[in-house]
Amino acid sequence: MTSISSLGSVIEIGTLNTSSFPSIINAYSKANIIIVVDENTHDLCLEYLITNFPDLERAEIILLPNGEENKVMEVCMQVWNAFSEYGFGRGDLVINLGGGMVSDMGGFLASVFKRGMNFINVPTTLLGMVDAAIGGKNGIDLGPYKNQLGTINNPKGVFVDTSFLNTLPEKEFYNGYAEMLKYGLIKDTSLFEVLKDFKKEADFHRLDIIERCIRIKVAISDNDPYEKGERKLLNFGHTIGHAIEGYFLAKNPVDHGYAVGLGMCAEAYISMLRGLLSKDSFQRIQALLAKTYPIINFSNQDIDGMIALMYNDKKNESGKIYSVLLSDIGAATYHNELSEKEIFDSFHHLSMLSTSLN
Ligand SMILES: NC(=O)c1ccc[n+]([C@@H]2O[C@H](COP(=O)([O-])OP(=O)(O)OC[C@H]3O[C@@H](n4cnc5c(N)ncnc54)[C@H](O)[C@@H]3O)[C@@H](O)[C@H]2O)c1
Known part of the structure; x- marks a missing residue:
């Protein structure tokens, strides 16, 4: 069992049975325990939890509908009404059992209800484990705008059990893989080199690599929890990625990691256009991303729509669009203002790539 502390919370990597999860459950033996799941984690993950911890049989289960389109206020209102009817309070415990959608929304539900309930995260996707x-x-989300309503509030614990x-x-591993590649690209050249050779499913279960990614996220976010500076680096690929995800959400949804994969390719392209990143490094990054994530052929109308979304993204300020750019594989800078032309060119580049690959 590996234990990492992070701003008053603990992240434990290993099996739940050997972690401090059972003692947390014990500590709430006289309180209500609420397990938040989506439809898939209800069917596929809840039984493992309850079989291993029979005390959880008494927990109230809050079932969220699957998918990013349900990470919205209307669903929160229904859950808060249920919390209120059950009489839950600040002394109770919320367990978020799911991927990033469940931990993002469950953490928000718990943080806001009665000004803050205790919560812990048990991530069940690779993306959840290494990042969300x-x-x-x-x-x-608020309409097409990602993560517009929220809090910064650490869970009491995060328990990473790769079972x-x-x-x-399979497709979900590539959602997590995008965020793992991001860590390599912004901070750790040798991590990128290991990740680029991932081929079989067992590679994605590697605890050493999952731990390495978690340590990068913790080091950056603990230094700058409110994203005044260095934490912005974690947004590499997300200025353009979030616009892709938000724009297509109501039409033909693109998963978070897949959108970030394309966003990283576009932002690496802009880094190369500016002469920050060498052509050779860009080609290596593009080759990996283009073979992993399906490239979209964007119309001019799509590009206009995505640029309009970027202006309202919370990562941007005073009517300007900012992004993280790479100066090497493993080195990045934040707070780079992008021009509309650069963004246009990067989308056109992706579109041309999609044509040449087909
Ligand atoms: N808070 C953060 O720092 C942060 C960072 C990155 C991403 N995010 C957010 O995370 C979300 C994406 O997370 P995600 O990719 O985990 O999506 P997700 O939670 O929607 O999970 C993806 C799919 O996998 C299913 N699933 C989950 N666990 C499973 C399991 N063990 N077996 C089978 N199916 C399972 C889910 O039901 C869902 O259908 C986005 O909303 C994104 O904005 C947040």
């Missing part, structure tokens, strides 16, 4: 469950950002990955569909 860690660092205290909770929130929901949950046994039921994860």
Whole structure:
């Protein structure tokens, strides 16, 4: 069992049975315990939890509908009404059992209800384990704008047990993989080199690599929990990625990691256009991302729509669009203002790439 402390909370990596999870459950033996799940984690993950911890049989289960389109206020209102009817209070415990959608929304539900209930995250997707469950950002979307409503509030604990990955569909590993590549690209060249050779499913279960990613996220977010500076680095690929995800959400949804994969390719392209990143490094990054994430052929109308979304993204200020750019594989800078032309060119580049790959 590896234990990492992060701003008053603990992140434990290993099996739930050997972690401090059972003692947390014990500590709430006289309180209500609420387990938040979505439809898939209800069917595929809840039984493992309850079989291993029979005390949880008494827990109230809050079932969220699956998917990003449900990470919205309307669903929160229904859950808060249920919390209120059950009489839950600040002394109770919320367990978020799911991927990033469940931990983002469950963390927000718990943080806001009665000004803050205790919560812990048990991530069940690779993306949740290496990223979403860690660092205290909770929130929901507002129309096409990602994570516009939220809190920064660390869970009491995060318990990373890779047994949950046994039921994860293959495509979901690539959602987590995008965020793992991001850590390599912004901070750790040798991590990128290991990740680029990932081929089989067992690679994605590697605890050493999962731990390495978590340590990068914790080091950055603990230094700058409110994203005044260095934490912005974690947004690499997300200025453009969030616009892709938000724009297509109501039409033809693109998963978070897949959108970030394309966003990283576009932002690496802009880094190269500016002469910050060498052509050779860009080609290596593009080759990996283009073979992993399906490239979209964007129309001019799509590009206009995505640029309009970027202006309202919370990462941007005073009517300007900012992004993280790479100066090397493993080195990045934040707070780079992008021009509309650069963004246009990067989308056109992706579109041309999609044509040449087909
Ligand atoms: N808070 C943060 O710091 C942060 C960081 C990165 C991403 N995010 C957010 O995370 C979300 C994406 O997370 P995600 O990719 O985990 O999505 P998700 O939670 O929607 O999970 C993806 C799919 O996998 C299913 N699933 C979950 N666990 C499973 C399991 N063990 N077996 C089978 N199926 C399972 C889910 O039901 C869902 O259908 C986005 O909303 C994104 O904005 C947040």
